[in-house]
Amino acid sequence: MTLRCQALFIGGRSGVGKTTVAFEVHARLSAARVRHCLIEGDNLDLAYPAPWEHGLAERNLAAMWANYRALGYRRMVYTNVASVFEGVLGELVAAMGEQPEVTAVLLTCTDAVAAERLAGREIGSALDEHIERGRVMAAKLDAEAPDRVHRVGTDGREVSDIAxxxxxxxGWLC
Structure with a gap:
């Protein structure tokens, strides 16, 4: 019996901890010997000028997933700010070329926590702009992410507990 493909999409504002949590999820799954791949969606179309209108992230995901599938992978962890929006999620699932079982998680945190985290990693003059964009995106994510998306708070919690x-x-460890 072939395992149906499964995908975990982790979204959330900048500074919420998507990448950090994803790496801890990866560590936990690896320790449990659960075969999976981890894809950082922000890197799939990171260019200037931004090629969003060309669907480059989805095309790159399709190529990467095809390569993983050819090697027998059936589980994917994917991170990207907007990956939990209904339309974006649908495009990402379509790029996988199949109908995976989907778990979507929106990580959340307060504006103050996000600003503190961003200040610890951002350098240069764009920090204030980055914090403001994150604040706006957090409100949009909260309002527009579908109800089927699990909300997981990150304020004051250890990364291991969140992961x-x-x-x-x-349900991948069952």
């Missing part, structure tokens, strides 16, 4: 909650939502 454990996210992994539990997938």
């Amino acid at each position: 454990a909650e996210v992994v539990a939502l997938t």
